[in-house]
């Protein structure tokens with residue numbers, strides 16, 4: 001340990017503290033300050049992790065999977081460094097280590113669970129050298145952020161190859177992730193759901209319909225959602241790998257349950273995509289060599305954080321807040337909302353700030369027509385691009401009410417609505433809407 005790292009750690013901790021006092025999220029600033037003072041800080045701190053470093057990458061489900069993985073390791077008695085808040089670019093990753101370090105500048109941890117933005121692996125991997133990578137899926141993200149999915153895949157594969165001993169834990173139902181694992185040359189295992197569970201929307205966007213190995217159109221036995229399913233290339237033999245961690249007897253209703261390795265895992269939240277998140281975290285713990293004996297117990301107390309199917313009570317109504325930032329995520333959110341057969345109101349908030357992607361044409365790839373259902377009593381559009389959202393709904397003949405201010409919308413719908421409100425927001429809407437709901441919950 002160097003004086004320099006001790007200095008950087010403490011300066012960063014103070015920065016984090018000051019930012020919080022000012023009511024800001026100080027995480028990335030703390031990372032920025034630490035890196036400025038000592039560019040080698042990440043390498044030095046992460047090398048002090050006693051056992052393994054696990055990173056979680058993939059378009060959707062990173063934060064939930066990573067936090068669940070962390071909770072599972074803690075349930076096994078491990079001390080874990082984790083970027084819980086989902087700050088997953090270089091500054092956020094550095095901050096997770098710096099804020100976990102003691103004042104002497106040392107890390108006391110058995111494991112690190114770090115969610116890393118795919119494009120940021122370029123900056124993070126040279127210092128971090130992970131032992132495992134969980135890859136949740138590869139979907140098209142907000143269009144203008146990183147460009148096409150092929151670019152993301154190329155970056156990932158290049159970075160995976162820089163750590164040849166790193167074992168990949170991939171979603172085998174995703175042809176793109178499976179191909180990446182096979183092509184990388186790194187050791188890998190897969191998880192998956194081998195039989196159909198829910199009906200997949202007919203018009204859903206499917207990335208990777210063509211074989212990455214030979215270019216032939218893949219043939220599918222069935223789709224789960226988006227391009228996830230049981231696929232095979234009729235020309236070169238590339239196909240869905242038999243899963244090492246295989247979910248069977250899957251139940252998806254007001255809760256989720258499935259069996260893996262003769263264990264029944266259950267969770268109290270909705271959405272088929274959460275089966276994958278649970279399976280990914282479980283496969284991660286098992287692949288790291290742990291028994292996962294406490295995994296089922298851990299799930300009982302686990303709540304996906306930061307507006308992932310987060311529940312509130314406002315003006316006597318049940319409110320569920322969920323993040324939906326790209327077509328695959330949005331379609332899964334809609335499916336989860338429609339699994340609730342009770343009458344419901346819906347608020348959809350769309351912003352186009354830098355972090356959301358300025359280009360919101362991805363809205364046209366979401367299956368909003370599924371909201372045409374007698375249980376959906378009303379849809380309100382909010383946020384900076386509420387007009388565009390309203391137009392998108394109008395295109396499929398679904399009327400909506402326009403209330404740009406989300407607080408006003410929530411207040412109205414919780415007072416006058418069905419008592420069952422879903423609020424779907426994209427990225428920059430999440431933090432503010434969550435604060436509004438917390439405030440209204442206290443006042444109401």
Ligand SMILES: [Zn+2]
Pocket residue numbers: 211212213214215216233234235236237238
């Ligand atoms: Zn092929």
